[in-house]
Each structure stands twice: as C-alpha cells, then as structure tokens.
Amino acid sequence: MAYRPHGTHLIAGARVDSSARFDSRPVSGPSHGFANGGAREVDAAVRAAEAAFLRYGQTSREQRAAFLEAIADAIEARAEDLTPTVMAETGLPQARVEGERGRTTGQLRMFAGHIRAGRHLDLRVDEALPDRTPPRPELRLCMRPLGPVAVFGASNFPLAFSTAGGDTAAALAAGCPVVVKGHPAHPATGEIVAEAIEAARTACDLPAGTFSLVQSADRAAGEALVTHPLIRAVGFTGSLAGGRALFDLCAQRAEPIPFFGELGSVNPVFVLDEALRTRGASIAREWTASLVMGTGQFCTNPGVLVLREGEAAEAFIAEAARALSQVAPQPMLTAEIAASFRKGAGELESAGGKAVHRGPSCGPREASPVLLRTQGSRFIAEPHLAEEVFGPLGLVVTVASNEEMAQVAQGLAGQLTCTLQLEPGDHAQARALVPVLERKAGRLLVNGYPTGVEVCDAMVHGGPYPASTNFGATSVGSMAIRRFLRPVCYQNMPADLLPEDAGAGAQN
Amino acid sequence: MAYRPHGTHLIAGARVDSSARFDSRPVSGPSHGFANGGAREVDAAVRAAEAAFLRYGQTSREQRAAFLEAIADAIEARAEDLTPTVMAETGLPQARVEGERGRTTGQLRMFAGHIRAGRHLDLRVDEALPDRTPPRPELRLCMRPLGPVAVFGASNFPLAFSTAGGDTAAALAAGCPVVVKGHPAHPATGEIVAEAIEAARTACDLPAGTFSLVQSADRAAGEALVTHPLIRAVGFTGSLAGGRALFDLCAQRAEPIPFFGELGSVNPVFVLDEALRTRGASIAREWTASLVMGTGQFCTNPGVLVLREGEAAEAFIAEAARALSQVAPQPMLTAEIAASFRKGAGELESAGGKAVHRGPSCGPREASPVLLRTQGSRFIAEPHLAEEVFGPLGLVVTVASNEEMAQVAQGLAGQLTCTLQLEPGDHAQARALVPVLERKAGRLLVNGYPTGVEVCDAMVHGGPYPASTNFGATSVGSMAIRRFLRPVCYQNMPADLLPEDAGAGAQN
Structure with missing residues (x-):
C-alpha cells in the first residue's frame, strides 16, 4: 500500500x-x-x-x-514507506535509495559517537597562575551551540542531504534546533x-521546537x-545561482550570519602520462561509470578530465565514447533539472566543446x-567550458604539454575534489601539481573517483568558492559539526556555573 | 636620538x-x-x-x-627606536608601550610553540579498509594555509594588533604571506x-613577498x-562603520572571502546583589580603574554596568564618581578619536544617560x-544607550528586579565579553544569566574585569556581531590561527606526494 502523505508542515x-x-x-x-x-x-x-534552544x-x-540514534532507528522503522516514496518522487533506483538511507542513518550514528566522545568540544584549559604578576585566572574554552539553524533540503540527495541529512544531523548533534525548508x-x-x-523527539522528551519542517515550492520561504x-x-x-542569492541575503543582514552553501563543482580528473599509457582504457571505463552514476546527479561528478594529447588520448576518448554508448537514458530528479542539463550541454558546445558522443534522444525528464x-x-x-552542467556530461581536455596541464590546473575555480590518475613514473609531475590543486579543492584523490563520499573523520566535502561559500568548512564527515559551534571562553567561572561540557567532567 | 622614518612602504x-x-x-x-x-x-x-606563497x-x-621567533628578537632589538616612537605617535605611556611590546613578542613566540607542536594541524586519519565492501581508501585531513592574507593595523594597539600583531603572527604561523595596511x-x-x-625574513631566507607593509591614509588602499x-x-x-564597509566588500566579491573583523563591544558588567552589598565600593573603584585604563581605548573596555536599584546602587554610583573625579584628562590616540568620544558621550546623554560625573574640560586630543x-x-x-563610545565612559544601568536584569541581558547585542560580579549567595541568579550571556559574548568572566586579554590557548576574543563579524573565530590566543587555515582531505595519496604536515611525520 503506497504511502499517502498528509501534506502538512511539521511545526514544533x-x-x-x-x-x-x-x-x-x-x-x-x-x-x-x-x-x-x-x-x-x-x-x-x-x-x-x-x-526550544534554551533547553535543547x-x-x-x-x-x-x-x-x-532514535532518529536513525525511526527512519529505519519507516523503510517500507520510505523506499517506494523516494523512488516515485526522484526516479532513483531502489539500491541507491536503500544505500542512501543507510548513509543517512550512518551519519546520525556517527555524530552520536562523535559527541559522546566529546571530540567536538575542543576543550582547552589554561590553569590559574595565582602567583604570577599579574595573576592569571583560570580560562576554559569550550565549543558551544549557536542557536536555531536553517537547513535546505537538496534535490539530489532526498535523504542524506535533506530533512535528516548531514546538515540536520550535525546541527542537532551540536545542540542547535533545526528548521528544514523541504525541497519541493x-x-x-x-x-x-x-x-x-518527531517520533524520536517525543520518545526522547525534547522540546517541540527542536525540529520543524516547512514545506514550500516558493523561493519566498527560503x-x-x-x-x-x-x-x-x-x-x-x-x-x-540559488545559493549565491541566499548567501548574499545572509551577508546583507543587519547581523550577518554564516551561510554554509555547497554550490557547484566540475571535479576535474588529471590523467598523467604513465597512467594513460598503462591504464588508459580502464580509466576511460571507470571514469564514464562515475560520470553516469545516478544520472550524473552528484556534487562530486567528475565532469572534466584532462590528459596529454596524442595517440593514447585518442584511444582514451574512443573507449570513453564506446562505454557511454552502452548507457541508456535515465530519469532525472525533476523536469527542470533535465531541461537545465540539455541547455547546459548545448552551451558547452557553443563555447567550443566538440561532441564525441551523444546518447539517444529521450523523454523530457x-x-x-x-x-x-x-x-x-x-x-x-x-571560462564557460569550466562551468558545471549537472548531469551525465563529460568534457575531455587535451593539453599540449605538462606546462599546459599545469596552466589548466592553475586556472581552475574552486572545486569539491581534484583527482590524479598516476603511476610511479608520474610522481615528478604530480609533485608539481599537488600544491596547485590543493588550493583549488577540499579533497585530493589519487587513483580513485570522487563520487561516493566517505562519511568519516577525515572527509572534507567543501572547498574554495564556488564549490562552497566557506572554504574553511566541510558539510560531510565529523568536522561538519564545527559549522554549528562557536568558541566560548569562561574566565574564573565557578564549577557549578560552568556548562556541563566545559566542566571537569568533559572528555578532551 | 629620535628615530627618523624613511617614510616608504615595504613591498616585497x-x-x-x-x-x-x-x-x-x-x-x-x-x-x-x-x-x-x-x-x-x-x-x-x-x-x-x-x-611567495608557493614557497612560504x-x-x-x-x-x-x-x-x-626571529621577528620577536628583531622587534626587541629595535626597542630603543620603538618605545619613543610609539609614545610620540600614540600618546600611550612608556609602561604600556613596553608591556604591549612584550605581549607582541610573546604572541609571536606562542605561535612558534603552537605550530612546532603541530596542534593547529587537526590531523585526522581514517585508515584504508581494503577488505570492506566497497573498500575504503586511506583518508587524511590536514589544515592547510589559505594564501595571501590582508591585515589592517589598529589604532589602539600600535604593536599587538598592528604590523606584527596577533593577526600577522597567526597568518605567518599558518603559512600565509601577509600584506599589512598600516594605520595612519x-x-x-x-x-x-x-x-x-624584514630583517627576520632575510635572516631566515624566506621569499621577499612573505611580508609587505603598505602605508596609507586613504580608505581606497584598504x-x-x-x-x-x-x-x-x-x-x-x-x-x-569602517569594518562593516570592508565586510560588505568581501561578501560582494565575485569570490567571497572571510573578513575577520573585530568591531564594537560595550562589555557589560553585571553586579549581583550579594556582591554589591559586600563589595560594592571596591567593585566601583576596580571598575572605574578598568574603564579609564589607557584612556578607555580598549576593545574590552567595560562601558556598561548593571545593578539592582536601591541604596547600595546609589552608594556604588557615588563611589564610582568619587574615583573618577581623581582621574585627570589623558591624551587620546588621535584627534578624530577624541572628537568622536565627545560626540558619542553627548549622544548617550541625549538618549537618556544622565551625567553623574564629567571630568574637567581638556585639550582637543x-x-x-x-x-x-x-x-x-x-x-x-x-538601543542607542547600548552603543559603544570608544574612550573613558561608563554607563550605570539600575534595574528594578532580577527579571529586569535578565531582560537587559537578553536585549544585548553581541559582545566580546560579559562579566558577572558575584558572591556565593548570587549563584542561583547567575545560573539563570549564564545561558543568556554565553549567547551574547565570546568570553564570560566572573569577579574580574575584561581589560587585559590573556594570550593563551583558551582565550576567545570575538563574539556575536557586532563584537566580531565571525562568531566562530577568535583574534587572540592560539585558536586565532584557525582563521587562516582550511581543511584539505588527501584520499589514497602516496606518502611522497603528501605535504610534510599531512604525512606520517606530523604530530597530532
């Protein structure tokens, strides 16, 4: 029996x-x-x-x-309603939906473990030095929650980056109530x-305003x-475009607030010479598989690939085209996204991208x-050639020399990821590229593909603008909690007035 | 022999x-x-x-x-030139100038120790799990320098917040070249x-562009x-006003960048009942001493004090007035600041602040x-009564009840500091105020005064707007380095391609 929605907001x-x-x-x-x-x-x-914040x-x-953890359990308890509903609304296949549900509950449980260990507190204590001239009082620093946090659901991750996604999990873990603007x-x-x-909130006896979902198809709500x-x-x-408009509103407030936006990225892949020579065909197949996964609707979709021109490059391109010719049309998340994809692909062609392969014509979504x-x-x-086209599109850039490859790297805008495909003989060239690429991206990969973002302590899902609006932050992994915390110093504060986390009981 | 300046910029x-x-x-x-x-x-x-950044x-x-450390040594070596020059340019007394020089060199040495210990790196390693499905590659997170950083000299701390002040020290420690716009x-x-x-830079054989000072009296340079x-x-x-204008420019850039601005704060002091009853007179004297220190030209100057109305409050005010009546006119940093002080004091009176004490008339600076x-x-x-007047001005706010005191706290704008003066009988009231005040300020003090900012690991010199433009950051203490670092994740990166700090040699 398909789930029949109530069609209401959930407010407090x-x-x-x-x-x-x-x-x-x-x-x-x-x-x-x-x-x-x-x-x-x-x-x-x-x-x-x-x-709710005064208590939460x-x-x-x-x-x-x-x-x-109760939220994770409650999401699993709704799996029977959830899976077909997500599939119907987004067109994503069952395995992906179930995998994304696992990632979503995994994120919630990771943050549970992270805060239990007190690793987010960054507790720092400078002990009192009463005999110093002048005497030093005790000073304690502890990270504290900000207050109410707004989260926007993302079209491409209906679970892992939406209502109970990474932003919500990080904010709730930090101690911040959350208001989600649902994606229509x-x-x-x-x-x-x-x-x-809501079921978890009532079971845990937390204040009603700890979480709300406002449904809206209008920009005005956001x-x-x-x-x-x-x-x-x-x-x-x-x-x-949408993210920058909201960023600007946040910066223009009487009291500006941080807007942690993850916007666009083409996630370039650099295939170095020995890797091209020895593994070109398999890289072509792996890259195109990464490119079309989920109809290319990942933030980390590797839309640009750079290699040295020549015979090996031509063989690479032919193999990539062959692999893509076996991929059937797939549904996109919304009709607007499908229309944007077609428009964006056309614009890249106008800007000088020559079509090597175009799949069969397909439905409007x-x-x-x-x-x-x-x-x-x-x-x-x-510069238009370096703009993100959200969907299953790859642009191969053939460069005349290692110097031109370095220039391509140098000219990149901010990225979520940059990838190097290399073999031992390529290390000298890689050593020249790494210092350039690490300024361009939040994550550098070697001999992998950026899709499939691991949720762990060392993950950085962010990067220089426009990959994100705050290059100092990540939206995936345990460090994501830092976005919703601020440092507070307690000077000479008696123990019974300190917040529990700043006191002697806190783990460090 | 007085120092005769060359009058040039130092550029690379x-x-x-x-x-x-x-x-x-x-x-x-x-x-x-x-x-x-x-x-x-x-x-x-x-x-x-x-x-310079590619090497620095x-x-x-x-x-x-x-x-x-070489910069600190070189500043000390110039003490004979420096002390009379700072005194002549700012009117600050010798002891303050020498103390501030000590703080400046102390900050530089603190950051030296901080980075030697690798405490800023936030190194996180998720080890490879080759047997997992799907296999997990090794992931390493390490904080990396941003690139060139701009620093603005501050009028009120010619050494500790200016050319080689805390911002410069933190940025250089992080690995970022610095361009200082000197305060005119x-x-x-x-x-x-x-x-x-510059002497330290050449001695250490670092690139010429690592540090530059551009002198300017024009807003256009900034x-x-x-x-x-x-x-x-x-x-x-x-x-x-000046900081917000620059913040807006940073936010409006095609590629926005973080502007870490420390703007204004009145640093309220709440004197609770038992403290007022038992220590009122000495708090009055200590508070006014903090108020007039350095002609009140500290960011942490405690310009507002809140207490319960009544006989004890009247005695407090009388004692504060008595203490201030013994303070002679003092020079201000610039004629503009002195004029602003007079204007601001007049505006507070127009807004309803009744004068209890006004010192003797004095020179225009x-x-x-x-x-x-x-x-x-x-x-x-x-709200105008809560605006900062930079200089030796105190506003005593008498409240009718504990509830009104809580309302005053609730209505505060963001502050660098909030202070509680309390005795054991006041803890119940303090427990109600602390959760409110910790949302308002970067630092909460008990039974102290906010002037005299300790440079240490647990210090937070920042706070909600307008105290600072980034409530997640501090501009004093070792955590200040975090402003100039960003996280980078290295996925499956061979050891010889990792930056030294992200490799196995890094301390954690």
Whole structure:
C-alpha cells in the first residue's frame, strides 16, 4: 500500500496546514497536494526553535546522542514507506535509495559517537597562575551551540542531504534546533523523515521546537528563513545561482550570519602520462561509470578530465565514447533539472566543446550521456567550458604539454575534489601539481573517483568558492559539526556555573 | 636620538615610495612625511605575496617557528627606536608601550610553540579498509594555509594588533604571506616593526613577498586590498562603520572571502546583589580603574554596568564618581578619536544617560572620564544607550528586579565579553544569566574585569556581531590561527606526494 502523505508542515510537533498549496510531481505514481509555506510558517517554526534552544542547547551529549540514534532507528522503522516514496518522487533506483538511507542513518550514528566522545568540544584549559604578576585566572574554552539553524533540503540527495541529512544531523548533534525548508521535488519523502524525527523527539522528551519542517515550492520561504533574525546559521546544498542569492541575503543582514552553501563543482580528473599509457582504457571505463552514476546527479561528478594529447588520448576518448554508448537514458530528479542539463550541454558546445558522443534522444525528464572534447588552450581561454552542467556530461581536455596541464590546473575555480590518475613514473609531475590543486579543492584523490563520499573523520566535502561559500568548512564527515559551534571562553567561572561540557567532567 | 622614518612602504623586501604623501600627526614631536599608498602599491604587494606563497606555504613548521621567533628578537632589538616612537605617535605611556611590546613578542613566540607542536594541524586519519565492501581508501585531513592574507593595523594597539600583531603572527604561523595596511595614526611605528620583520625574513631566507607593509591614509588602499582577487582572508580590528564597509566588500566579491573583523563591544558588567552589598565600593573603584585604563581605548573596555536599584546602587554610583573625579584628562590616540568620544558621550546623554560625573574640560586630543546613569527600562527601550563610545565612559544601568536584569541581558547585542560580579549567595541568579550571556559574548568572566586579554590557548576574543563579524573565530590566543587555515582531505595519496604536515611525520 503506497504511502499517502498528509501534506502538512511539521511545526514544533504539530501538523500545520497552509492556505496555499502545491502539488508534488513524482517521476511515477500519483501527485499529492502539500501545504505551501511562506514567511508566516517560517516565523512560527523559527520562534519555536528559539524557544526550544534554551533547553535543547543545554542537553547533555548523551541525551543528544540518544536522540540521533532514535532518529536513525525511526527512519529505519519507516523503510517500507520510505523506499517506494523516494523512488516515485526522484526516479532513483531502489539500491541507491536503500544505500542512501543507510548513509543517512550512518551519519546520525556517527555524530552520536562523535559527541559522546566529546571530540567536538575542543576543550582547552589554561590553569590559574595565582602567583604570577599579574595573576592569571583560570580560562576554559569550550565549543558551544549557536542557536536555531536553517537547513535546505537538496534535490539530489532526498535523504542524506535533506530533512535528516548531514546538515540536520550535525546541527542537532551540536545542540542547535533545526528548521528544514523541504525541497519541493520530494515533499512526501520529507514528510516521512520529519515524522521519524518527531517520533524520536517525543520518545526522547525534547522540546517541540527542536525540529520543524516547512514545506514550500516558493523561493519566498527560503528567503524568509535565512533573513529571520533568530536564525544563526544556514546549511545549503544546491545550485550556484540559488545559493549565491541566499548567501548574499545572509551577508546583507543587519547581523550577518554564516551561510554554509555547497554550490557547484566540475571535479576535474588529471590523467598523467604513465597512467594513460598503462591504464588508459580502464580509466576511460571507470571514469564514464562515475560520470553516469545516478544520472550524473552528484556534487562530486567528475565532469572534466584532462590528459596529454596524442595517440593514447585518442584511444582514451574512443573507449570513453564506446562505454557511454552502452548507457541508456535515465530519469532525472525533476523536469527542470533535465531541461537545465540539455541547455547546459548545448552551451558547452557553443563555447567550443566538440561532441564525441551523444546518447539517444529521450523523454523530457530523462537524460542521455554526453561526451565533449576541447583543447587545453581553448579551455583556458573560455571560462564557460569550466562551468558545471549537472548531469551525465563529460568534457575531455587535451593539453599540449605538462606546462599546459599545469596552466589548466592553475586556472581552475574552486572545486569539491581534484583527482590524479598516476603511476610511479608520474610522481615528478604530480609533485608539481599537488600544491596547485590543493588550493583549488577540499579533497585530493589519487587513483580513485570522487563520487561516493566517505562519511568519516577525515572527509572534507567543501572547498574554495564556488564549490562552497566557506572554504574553511566541510558539510560531510565529523568536522561538519564545527559549522554549528562557536568558541566560548569562561574566565574564573565557578564549577557549578560552568556548562556541563566545559566542566571537569568533559572528555578532551 | 629620535628615530627618523624613511617614510616608504615595504613591498616585497624593497623600500618603495609613492608620489602621493601624507604627514603623520604625532601627539608629541615632529611630524614626518609618508608614502600614501593606493591600489597600485596594494597590487604590487599582493602579487608578491601570491608569488611567495608557493614557497612560504610549503615551509616546514620549524622554519616558520624560527621566523616568528626571529621577528620577536628583531622587534626587541629595535626597542630603543620603538618605545619613543610609539609614545610620540600614540600618546600611550612608556609602561604600556613596553608591556604591549612584550605581549607582541610573546604572541609571536606562542605561535612558534603552537605550530612546532603541530596542534593547529587537526590531523585526522581514517585508515584504508581494503577488505570492506566497497573498500575504503586511506583518508587524511590536514589544515592547510589559505594564501595571501590582508591585515589592517589598529589604532589602539600600535604593536599587538598592528604590523606584527596577533593577526600577522597567526597568518605567518599558518603559512600565509601577509600584506599589512598600516594605520595612519602610527606610520613610523609600523615602519620600524616592518623593518624588524624584514630583517627576520632575510635572516631566515624566506621569499621577499612573505611580508609587505603598505602605508596609507586613504580608505581606497584598504578597499583595494580586500577586493584584490588574490587575497584569501582579512584580519581587521577597528570601528563598526569602517569594518562593516570592508565586510560588505568581501561578501560582494565575485569570490567571497572571510573578513575577520573585530568591531564594537560595550562589555557589560553585571553586579549581583550579594556582591554589591559586600563589595560594592571596591567593585566601583576596580571598575572605574578598568574603564579609564589607557584612556578607555580598549576593545574590552567595560562601558556598561548593571545593578539592582536601591541604596547600595546609589552608594556604588557615588563611589564610582568619587574615583573618577581623581582621574585627570589623558591624551587620546588621535584627534578624530577624541572628537568622536565627545560626540558619542553627548549622544548617550541625549538618549537618556544622565551625567553623574564629567571630568574637567581638556585639550582637543584629550579625554576626561564621563559617568552616566540610566534605568533598566530606558536602557531596554533605547538601543542607542547600548552603543559603544570608544574612550573613558561608563554607563550605570539600575534595574528594578532580577527579571529586569535578565531582560537587559537578553536585549544585548553581541559582545566580546560579559562579566558577572558575584558572591556565593548570587549563584542561583547567575545560573539563570549564564545561558543568556554565553549567547551574547565570546568570553564570560566572573569577579574580574575584561581589560587585559590573556594570550593563551583558551582565550576567545570575538563574539556575536557586532563584537566580531565571525562568531566562530577568535583574534587572540592560539585558536586565532584557525582563521587562516582550511581543511584539505588527501584520499589514497602516496606518502611522497603528501605535504610534510599531512604525512606520517606530523604530530597530532
């Protein structure tokens, strides 16, 4: 029996409707009506979050860890509703949906373990020196939660980057109430996940405003959320244009707040000479597989590949085209994304990308893979060629020399990832590229592919603009919690007045 | 023999002049002419910094630690020039100037020790799991330097927050070349310190562009600096209006960069009942001493004090007025600052602050202490009363009840510090205030005064806006280095391609 959504917001524990409505547009199955929230619903949710913070911000790490685990359990308990709903709304295949659910619950449990260990507290104690001239009082630094956090659901990860995704998990772990602005491409998915969070919240006896989901298909709701005076930080994954507009609103506030936006990236892959010579064909097949995975709808999709021109490069391109010719059209997340993909592919061609392969024509909500090629000199001269086209598109850049490859690297905008394919004979060239590439990206990979982001302590999912709006932060991995914490120093504070985490009981 | 400045910029190791000039305006002694830099000089300095970064950003921690220590030594070697020059340019007394020099060299040495220990690296390693499905490659996270950093000299700390101050020390420690825009109130001081840095740089054989000082009395130089495409971050201490304008420029860039600005704060002190009853007179004397120290020209000057109305409050105010009546006029850093002080004091009176004490009339570049009072209800209703007046001014706010005291706390804008004066009988009230105050400030003090910022691991000199533009950061203490670092993840990177700090040799 397919899940039938209520179509309401979840605001501070209550199902709330709006007079305005919007209809979901699933890839398959019936459409449903949803409350279309605006400034009024956002204000109610944020005020409730602020009211909740006085208690939620003072909860123990153990209480929050138990809450995160309860959310993970509750999401698993809704698997039967969730899987078909996500598949219908997004067109993603079952294995991907189930894998993403595992990643989502895994993230929640990782943050539970992370805060239990107190590793986010960054506790620093300078002991009192009463005999010094002048005497030094005791000083303690502890990371503390910010207050209400806004999270935007992402179209391409309906679970892992949405309602109970990494941003929400990190903020709740930090001690921050969360208001999610649901993505209108998967409102029923968002509703089920919000109900799972709500079940965990009541089971853990936490304040009602700790979590809210405002459904909306209007830009106005997001604008109201990031400009609300009580919101202290924003987590966002989405397009460059939309993200930059919200970033600007955050910076223009009377009291500016941090906007942690993950925007666009083409994740270039550099295939060095020995690797090309010895593994060219297999790299071509692996790269194209990474390129079309999930219809290319990953932030870390490796859309650009750079190699030295010549016979081996031609063989590489032919093999890549052959591999892509076996890929059938696949559904995209929304009709708008499919239309953007076609438009973006056309613009790259106009800018000088020559088509090597174009998949069969397909439906308006589908995409067929596209392979383009250009020369390094053209790529360097034409910045549009380096712009992200969200979907299964690859651009091969052939360079005339190692120097031109270095120039291509030097000219890159900020990226989530840069990848080197190399063999031992390539290390000398790699040593020249690494210092350039590490300024361009949050993650450098060797002999791998950037899709499939490991959720762990050492992950960085971020990078210089436009990959993200804060190159000092990551939105995946345990360090993601740092975005929602701020340092507070307690000077000469009696033990009974210190927050529990800053006191002697805190682990360091 | 008084130091005679060259009056040039120091750009990438060379003394560079400009056709435009400005004259210094010392409190005492002769004026000197200085090159008045603009966009051209800024561009030369920033390009040199970028060129230097490829090598300076790859220096070992030991090389940079030795450089920081050499700067400290070189500053000490210039003490004979420095002390009279700072005194003449700023009017600060000898003991303060020497103390500030000690703090400046102490900061440099603290960062040397901090990076030697590798504590800033935040190294995280997730080991490879080749037998997992899918296999996990090794992932290493290490904090890496950003690239060229802009630093603005501050008028009120000619040494500790200026040319070789905390921002410069933190950025150089991180591995970032620095371009300082010198404060025009102390150009000769800046020149001597820049020469000390230059002496250390050549002794340590570091690239010429590692450090530059551009002298300027024009806003255009600062604007050119923060909007230069090669600048990656900005450290600033100064006024709310000036800082916000630069923050806005940074946020509006095609590629936004972080602006770490420390702007304004009134650093409220809450005197709780038992403390007022048992120590009122001594708190009044200590508070006013903190208030007038350095002519009140500290960012942490405690400009607002809150207590319960009644007989004890009246005795407190009388004692504070008595103490201030013994304070003579003192010079201010610049004539503009003295004029702003008089204007600001007048505006607080217009907004409802009643004068309790006004010191004797004084010269145009001097200030006499001012003590004002108002009621809690008025303070809550009139936001202008909570605005910083830079100088020796105190506003006593008498509240009708503990609830009104909590409302005053709740209504505060962001602060660098909040202070509680309390005795054991006050803990219950303090427990209600601490969760409110810790959202308002970067540092909470008990039974102390915020002036005199300890340079240590646990210090936080920052706070919610407008105290700073980044509540997640501090500009004093070892955590200040984090502003100039970003996390980079290395996935499956062979050991010989890893940066030294990310490799097995790094301490954690």
